[in-house]
Amino acid sequence: MTDGKGVDAGLLQTRYRLTKQRAAILRALEDGAHLTAETIHERVRVELPAVSLGTIYRTLDILRAIGLVQVFAHGGAARYEAALDKHHHLVCVACGEIVNVPAPQVAAIALAVAQDNRYSGIDAAMVITGRCARCAGLARNGLS
Ligand SMILES: [Zn+2]
Ligand SMILES: [Zn+2]
Numbered sequence: 001m002t003d004g005k006g007v008d009a010g011l012l013q014t015r016y017r018l019t020k021q022r023a024a025i026l027r028a029l030e031d032g033a034h035l036t037a038e039t040i041h042e043r044v045r046v047e048l049p050a051v052s053l054g055t056i057y058r059t060l061d062i063l064r065a066i067g068l069v070q071v072f073a074h075g076g077a078a079r080y081e082a083a084l085d086k087h088h089h090l091v092c093v094a095c096g097e098i099v100n101v102p103a104p105q106v107a108a109i110a111l112a113v114a115q116d117n118r119y120s121g122i123d124a125a126m127v128i129t130g131r132c133a134r135c136a137g138l139a140r141n142g143l144s
Helices: 004-028 037-047 053-065 105-116 133-140
Strands: 069-072 079-082 088-092 098-101 127-130
Touching: 004 037, 004 053, 037 053, 053 069
Parallel strands: 088 127
Antiparallel strands: 069 079, 088 098
């Protein structure tokens, strides 16, 4: 059927390609942005023009599984970010800015509520929506 060498070469090639895709995705996320898979795809294609959106999704799943990427879903499409410590999000409803905030108090509140309801193994994510300072300023000045 196939000789050992051919299989090994193929495997190595597959591994190498996966590694390149992972690295390209992590580079696309390194400015701390919260990006949709489509935006990541656009950025990665600059480096790897042949990569498909399906491959981006599969690679993002792998990166999530190994803890290098987190997903944030609020309203529209899921957004991915290079993993940081546990954090919560402030979202500006006017310009769409997403800011990471540590908000360590949330864990204590979530734990108390969970215990009252006999829940265990909990996780809690807080999303605070509003207007960022810049957008609030524009609104005050009648510019938006
Ligand atoms: Zn804003
Ligand atoms: Zn975030």
